[in-house]
Amino acid sequence: MSGHKEGGGRSNGPGGTPSMPVHLRPARDADLPALIPLLLRLKRLNEEFDPLLKVRDDVEPQARQILKADLANPKAVVLAAEGVGAERDKVVGFVRALVRERPFYAPEHEGVILDIYLLPLYRRRGVGEYLLRETSNALKAKGAGIVTAEFPAQNEIANRFYTKRGFRPIIAVQARSL
C-alpha cells in the first residue's frame, strides 16, 4: 500500500514551460540518495492516515532495496522530478509506477502508480498534472492499457486529484488487524 501527495493544481500547459517549477526525467542509480528520503516522507505521511500503515523500523533499507530493484526492472517506471534554473540538479520529487498483468480482465496490462511525491514548495501550478501525464505516457509505452493509482483510503487530497482527472474506484482494499 502506498500513497500520493499533490495539491490539486490546475493544468497550465505542457511540462517544461517556464512556469513549471520541475522537470521530469527517468531516475538513475545516482539519484538513490535523493530518492530514498522522499519515499520515506511519503510513507511517513501515509502513516498519518491509518495506524495500519505504520512504517516499519527497517523502512530505510527497504526503500533502498525496492527503489534499486525498480530502477533495474524493465516493467517499472521511476521518474525523478528535478528543480529548474538554479535548482536544476536538485531532486524535489519522484514517481514510482509498475506495469502489472491482469490475468482475468481486459485490457491485459495495467500501469499502477504506486508513489508520487513532491516537496511542498514544488506542488500546485499544474505540476501534478504534468507528472501524471508523463507517467501515463511511460506506462503506455510499456504496454499498459489502463492506469491505476494506489493511495491510503483516507487521503482526500489524492482522492480529489485523481477523481478530477477521470479516475474512479474500481477495486477496494479493506483491512483489519489480526
Next chain:
Amino acid sequence: MTQSSPSRVDPDRAARRNARNVATRTERSEDQTDLLGKRSVELSRYFGGKIETVPKVPVRSLQDFALWYTPGVAAVSRAIQDDPDSSFDLTGRWNMIAIVTDGSRVLGLGDIGPQAALPVMEGKALLFKVLGGVDAIPIPIQVASPEQFIATVEAMAPAFGGINLEDIASPKCFGILEELSKRLSIPVWHDDQLGTAAATVAGLLNALELTHRSVRTVRTVLLGAGAANLVTARLLLALGHPPRQLTLVDQKGILHAEREDLDELELRNPWKYRIALATNGGGRTGDLAAALEGADVLLAASTPKPGTIRPEHVRSMAKDPIVFALANPVPEIWPEVARAAGAAVVATGRSDFPNQVNNSLIFPAVFRGVLDARARSIPDEMVLAAARELARGASRKGLSARHLLPTMEEPEVFPLIAAAVGDTAVRLGIARRKLSHDEFLERARTLMGRPARLVRALARARLTPPMPRRRPPPRGTR
C-alpha cells in the same frame, strides 16, 4: 539608542547577576500569584461570580410589563420578522456579544473543560463591559468536535451582535474562526489569535519607528508558532514585511518548506503549513540561534520559561535589536537581561515591566467599533487599523524605549481605536451603519465612559457590596 551609551552595563556580568535573581524573582512571582489566587477564590464565593444582568428600562409597576413583555412585545417581534436587521435597533443585540469557549486551552491551565473555564469567561465579560461598554455573555460549551462547536455558535448567532471566541486550542481555533467568519453575518473574533497579534504588531510598529527601521526591510524571527504568532506573521506579511526575511521557529526549530513534518502539518495544521511555505525563503534551517543571527526583531510568544532566549542569542542579532518576550507569566528572557545583551527595545506580556503587550488594549475597542458600525465581519484590514491606532496612541504621548504602547491607564486611546475600526468597516463596505469618524468617536467615548459611572453608582448605592476584608463570612447568595 540608549544602550550604546558609554555607561553600558557589561552584559555577561548583568546576565550572571540576573541568573541569580531569576530564581528568587520567579519564586516571588509564584508566591504573589498564589496569594492572588486564594483571594480570588474567596471573593468569587463572596460575590457569587462577577457579573449579572440589569434592566435598562424603567419598571414603574407590573403594568409596564405589558410593554416590555406580552402583549406589547409581540409587535416588536413582528417588526423584526419583517426586517431581521431591525433586531439591532429594537433589542439589545446591537451591544450584546457572546464569549464562547470549549475550555480546551484556558490561560496556562490547558484543557480544563467548559465549566472550569467559566470564571475566566466571566472575567472577560467584566473587562468587555468596563473597558468597552460591551454587554458580553459568557457561554462555555460542551462540544465533541470543531464541527459541533461551529454549529452551536451558528445556532446562537441570532441573539448577538458579535462573537468573541476564547481559549480554544490551536490549531482547531483557526478552522473554527475561519468557518464561523464565513457563515455568520456578525463579526467573529478570536482574541488569542487576533487580539494578541494586533497588540504585538502595534508594539512592533513603534519599536521600528524608534530604531529607524521599516517593516518592509527588517528581518524578523517569530519564536512559537501558535495561535498568536501565526496571525502576527500573517499581519506582518500584509504590512509588506518581506516573506523571505520572516522566520518562524517552534520546538522543532526553524519552520521551513522542507522540514520533515511539513506533510503532516498540511493535514493537521494547514495554517502553519501555508506560513511555512510563504516564509523563510532564504532557506535557513536549524535552531533558534541559527534563525536569530543578524535578525532585527525577535517576537517570542512561546512557552513561559526564562532562559528560552539567552543573552548570546540577543547579542548575535543585528545592532539595536528589538526583543518581545511575551510568554506569561514568565517571559522567555527577563527584560534587563535582554537590555544588558544589547536589546534597544524590550516588551513583555507583564504589567510590572515597561511595554506590556496586552490584548486588553485591543479587544474592548475593536468590539466597540464593530458593534457601533454593526459590521458583518472583522477582516485583517480592521485588525491592522486597530493596531496602527494603538501605536499612534503611544506616539502622541511621546514614544520611548520605555513607552512603546499606551498602558491601561491611558484609556483616551480606546475610543480612537474604536473609531478607526468603525471607519474601516465603512470603507470596506461591511458596516450596516455608516457613521462619520466623529460620530464613531463620540459614540465610543459615551458608551465606553458609561460603565465606570455605572460601577460607581452601584457602589454608592451599596448595590455592589464593598470589597470585603480578607476571609469574609459566607454570604447568603448560594
